[in-house]
Amino acid sequence: MKNNLICFCLYGSTSRGTDTHWSDLEMLMITKEEVPKKAFLEGLVLVTTNSITEKRLCGILEEPGVEWPFYAGLLKNLVVLEGDASKPEKYYDLARRVPEEKFRRALKENLSELVFESCGRIFSCIARKRYEDIYCAVIETLLEMKTALCLLNCTHVNHDYFEGLQESFKFRKLPERYPVLATRLWRSRSPFGITKNSRELMRNYLYLLKSEEIT
Template identity: 30%
Template structure:
């Protein structure tokens, strides 16, 4: 399926969504590679519609002539709740909103959501890291450290990607910036944030390029150490204990 054919599919979906949910849609359109004209004949099609509270909530996913189609129907109240209590996937959501090529609704409504994200209170960010900071990067990095004992080094690249992706998302949240690209491109996008750990780009690239598990472990330790210093300098607390009695059960 060529780009022109893909756009015809987008228009066909949009017409049907508008007909089915015309009284609920606030704004919506297409995002991803199809929206910016970088799709290939194998690319999926991703669409998103922000709807009124009480409107449709079930996403539509299906294969159309072998091409994956995803149509997200997202109640605006759910977005506001996520903005009030951020999570690690919020930068992805804001990135999808930022990249959305509008087919319905007004730009003002999208801009208001992105502006709210750009002004997330420090307290909301701090609550997220206090509750979930220990989940970011550490589990994935320890999987790399476990590889020699398990005798399986084939998964090294997968776990390296998990570490750098999670750190990139954490930095996006701290900077109140959306993530508009996918996979390793998202990590490179984080290099341009105004507030990043010392030598972040260099440490991350060294970690990604590591060809042996031992080299990856050393590079990952250096990256995590810089990331931890960065959090500490900004007063972000990730819970750490030495005894179970220190946990507030």
């Protein structure tokens, strides 16, 4: 294993010092050859060791797709426990050197897989009166829109869920009223409010894509 290991790293809330008694322990192995993922319980704490080969990681970083924002943000916040401590910064440099045209191409190629189906599910839930399912569709829509906006802005966020969404509010290219509408949707429990804000956010998102000639 040691000959295969490039670096063994800690990430997530534990690496940032924001973990709690209930936080899982997340680790990443960057290797030369493939190694299976491992997970086990230490008491009630989930310990997960994910792995990725250097070749696949560099491919994701140099040729952006929907995985690029996740891995770029991951590399920014890794703590190396064993192996070559200089590697994460070198990988992150690869991510930062990607030209804008590659991000735009990635967004165009993945556009149909992001936001549209999830947003449609919001209105399907309302039409079927499955109000208990609306909130899941809202979260999916917002997280997918965050990914699309990361690609449009050639950048990433450093956190998950609402904290990561808040980071995206600072991007340069955003749908009109995106911080307000996204916050309302995340916090809303009213089908009427969700319907109104979803329609406006989607309309503004489409206008942004059109203005950026992303179709």
